[in-house]
Structure formats: C-alpha cells, structure tokens
Amino acid sequence: MQEFLEFTLEGVSSGMIYAAIALSLVLIWRGTRILNYAQGGMAMFTAYVALIVINHTGNYWAGFVTALAAGLVLGAVLERAVVRQVAGKAPMNAVIVSIGLLIFIEGLAGIIYGAQYRSFPPAFSIDGLSIGSVALGISRNDVFTAVAVLAAAAALAVAFKYTRVGLRMRATAFNPGVARLLGVRVGRVLTLGWALAGLIGALAGMLVTPSTFLYPNSMDTIFVLGFTAAVIGGLESPLGAVVGGLVLGVVLSYAGGYLGSALVEIFGLGALVLVLMVRPAGLFSAAATRQV
C-alpha cells in the first residue's frame, strides 16, 4: 500500500513535467498547426543558460528567471526567423524544419558547452518527505514542480479566458483568416504563442534537469513523453495537456515501479500507440476533424 502511494505521488510529480511540455506543444499547435519538435532542445538550451547564471551569481532564482526569459525570447526569435517561412506549405515541411531546429540547437549546445553530463541544482531539497513514519516518495522539490506547473497552467487558462490578448489568441486559434479580418494582428499573436511556449518549455527544463543531468540530448526522452501527453490530451486543449501529463506520469510510474524501470520508454510508446489507435484525435478532443 505504501509502495502504491509512493508510485502514485512520484507519477504525479513526473507527470507535471510531461504536462508542462505538453502545454507548450499545445500552445504552438493551436496557433500554427505545427508540432514543435525543437521544444525539448529549446528547454535544454535555456537550462544551460540558467546553469551559467547560477554558477556566476550563486543564486538559483536568478538562473530560474533568466531561463524563463531566455525561453520567451528564443521562442519568439525562432518563430519570426524560421517558422514563419514554412507557413502555408505542406505539413511535412514544418515537421522537417522543426527537426532541423532541434538538431541545430543540440549541436550548438554541444559546441558551446561540450557533450559531458553536468549536474544541475534543484530549487528545493530533494530529500524524501514523510508523514510520520510513512515515506511519501516525493521531495519538497517535487511539490514545487507540481505547484509551478499548475500555477503556469492556471495563469494561462485565466489569461486565455479573461484578457484581451487571450481572446485574440483564441480567435486566431479558431480561425486565423477571420481573426485577421476582425483586426487581430495574427502575426504578433503567433509570435506570442511561440514565446509563451518557449517560456513553459524552459520551466519544464528547469524542473526536470536536476533528475536527468544536463547534456545536449538530455531532453529527448522527456520531449517524446511530453508529446505523448499532449496527444493523450488531444493537442487542442491546455486542460487536456495537464490531464494527459498526469495520466501518463502515473501510468509510467506504476509500470516502472512494478515491472522494472528499464522499459519506461517502451511503455510510453505503447501508451502513445494505444491512444492513437483508439482516439486518433486524443482522449479530450471534442470532435475528430482530421484533414486528409
């Protein structure tokens, strides 16, 4: 029973990371119908920026804020410089271009920072918490992870619903052409979407890197699991992304805990294929409207 509790809480904690990646993918997908395969690479790069700031200043939070700002800028710059050029072309082009971005960022990180594994400081203690004598299997840092991602998701949800910018973003996601006719500066909205996605991705990178070490490919596995979470959630809905991340995190935690940790990626693949077979548009999508 205690094992079960530990696995569940661990699953929730890692699920929040997948949820953050999924959230950033959903932000971009809604606006541009592009799946950003470079999201993990962008998060990895901002984590390097954070590490440098942390090493220079000795202050974790200075690095944290810098990473989020770097993510914001990186997302905006990539959208303006590269992604805008593939708008309106076949979906395959966008897939290939974003993979090009991914390996460019990973290569750049390797050139600047080298390929060795670096340890990365957590925000809070990673000692296991316990209630009385019952170990919970999670740490203060895991709690911070969950709170940070939930706060980011809630802030996005509120912004989408109650601000003018959020309304413009929803209008653009719904129909870019009509939004433009109504006076929305669609280009700016798309840039903003990428910038926010970069920020959320950077948050995910800051939260997960203490447990994976930092190296140019460190986010690859996290990214594909985040992608899986986004697909489970249906790619359209921010709420779906969070729920998808949680479901995936808990399921993988049980699978890893009871069946062996070496196969977590394989179980992730199984979950992805299963969801795509049963509900190609995701579990939380309202209607299946796939373009053929």
Next chain:
Amino acid sequence: MTLAKHLGIALAAAVVIWVLSVRLDAYRDYQIAEVAAYVVAVAGLTVLIGLSGQISIGNGAFMAVGAYAAALLLLHLGWPIELVFVASAIVAAAAGAIVGVAAARLRGPYLAGATLMLAVALPSVADKFQSLFGGDQGLALNVTTPGFLGPTFPPTRWLAWLAAAFALITLVLLANLTRSRVGRNWRALRDDEVAAALAGLNVARLQVLAFVISSACAGLGGALLAMWEASATPGEFTLTLSIGLLIAAVIGGLGSLLGAVWGSLVFVLVQGYLTNLAASHGLSSGASASVPVAAFGVVLIVVMLAFPAGIQGGIRRLLGPAAPAAAAPFNLLRRHAPASEHQEEGTT
C-alpha cells in the same frame, strides 16, 4: 526496358566502385562501405517520405532490428553472411509491418511523433534483455574475408564490395518498384489521398507496404552498418542516426533514389570532414562531434525552405527539361499537383 536501363546503370556503378576500391587506400574502402550502408537505409526512407507521403523519424530503430538480427544469426546459427543480410532485411520488414499497420492510421505530425518515440524507446530494449542483446557492449559482428581472395586481400576492400553490392541490388529493386504500378499508386495517394481512395486504391494497404519496404531497407542498412562497425550496439542506433537518415534524404532530394546516393555521400563525407576540421582547431572531441550536428541542422532548414528538391532537383534543373526520363518532378511540396504531372509520371 526500364529494368535493362537500371541494370545497366548499376553495372556501370559497380565497375566504378570496383576501380575506386582497388585504387584507393584502406580508409577510403572503409568509407565506401559506410556510404553504401547509408545509401540502403536512406533510399528506403526517401521512398517512404517522397513517394508514399508518410514520414518516419524512427528508421534508426529498424536499422537496429536488422543489425541485431544479423549479429544473432551470425553468432548462434553461423549462416553465410549474404544470407544473414537478406534475413536481417526480412526481420526488419516484419517489424515494419507491425509498426506500419499502426502508422497507416496516423498522419503528418502524429506519425512523426510516434516514430520519434520508437527511435528513442527501442535502444532501451537492449539494456533490458542483457543476456540476449549484450547490453551496452552489444554483439560482435565480424565478417571474415572469403578464402578464394587470398590471404593478402585487404579486409576493408571486401567490406566495401559486400556493402556496395547490396546497395546496388537494393537501388535496382527500388528503382523498378517506384516505376511500377505500386510507385504510381504511392504518388497518387501522396498528392491526394481522397482522390486516390476514390480511384479505387487501397490507401491503407499501400501505406503499410511503403512502411514495410522502407523498414526492410533500414534493416539491411543497419546490418551493413553493424558489419562496418564490427558490432551491433545500442549506441549506434540513436535518435541522431534516425535524424541523420532524414537529413541525407532531404539533402539529396526527397523521393529520388539517386538523391539518396548524393545525400548519403554528402552526409558521411561532410560529417567526417567537419569533425576533423573542428578537432584540428582545438575543440574537444565532444564539441567537435557537435559541429556537423549543428551544421546539418542549418542545412536541413535551408534546404527545406529554399531548395526543397535537394541536390537531385538541382541536377535535373541543370540538365534541363529535355533531359531523358525527367520523371516525377518532386511535388510533395504542393498540396495539389497539376494533373499534367500525373500523366507524365504514368508513361514509363
């Protein structure tokens, strides 16, 4: 007629490779073998993406399947090496059939993500079943030079011959397939899936077939690459390799078999050149290995944005519109190709 032409080209290429392998030193022979292994895998991928319109970022996983199948067959059953290579392609094709059935229901970014997951997930299997797959160390795959060539025959030349022979056979088979009814059907469903289905084509079956053929090629390429490395290890078949195949296919020109050859040549040679160049400028080994990665990232973006038809597209343009068999102008990049191009493709 087409078969004769393809066989003729392959024969000419075989003679060129034979002359090169004899004239050049052992290191170049070794590179010929590496390029040939890539050509096989890239040719399979370029047919999948460029003709059937499906994408796979996970063909490195099928290369791993082929490589491990080859190593196991050689280790435990001691089959002759040519038979081992054929079997490795068949095993990978079977794996591709399983994935292909799932893939046929997926489109664009979903398919790319699922195959990406495959590339990331599969190497962990080797860690899980250490006794069978040898864990991180992998399995040895040593090819001995046959006795009739004499004891002084350089082993790297034999590797080059073996790999080049399989590459040429693969290219001839693929060239005929893509000019056949199957190839035309693939183009039809690539350009407009709904129209293809209305014309009576079995879209799902054609897509699975493309996936099976592409993974068979990947499996053979993986077995050849393992022979080249003298071992099959999880470290060879990373996501980076899968993306490398995509890079080579895009550089050469998606959908073109000759493009797969150019793309593989550029990929292998430039990678080695840039790594050495960076190392000679005092970068650490890890940083030097990253230089070609970053460079290919830029190349991938630039080619896709500015020269989507790749090297082969450039060659076609140089040769002019009057060039013989100026076959299918690559039109994946437009959602709806003009009807005249379909007619042009249907003539061979």
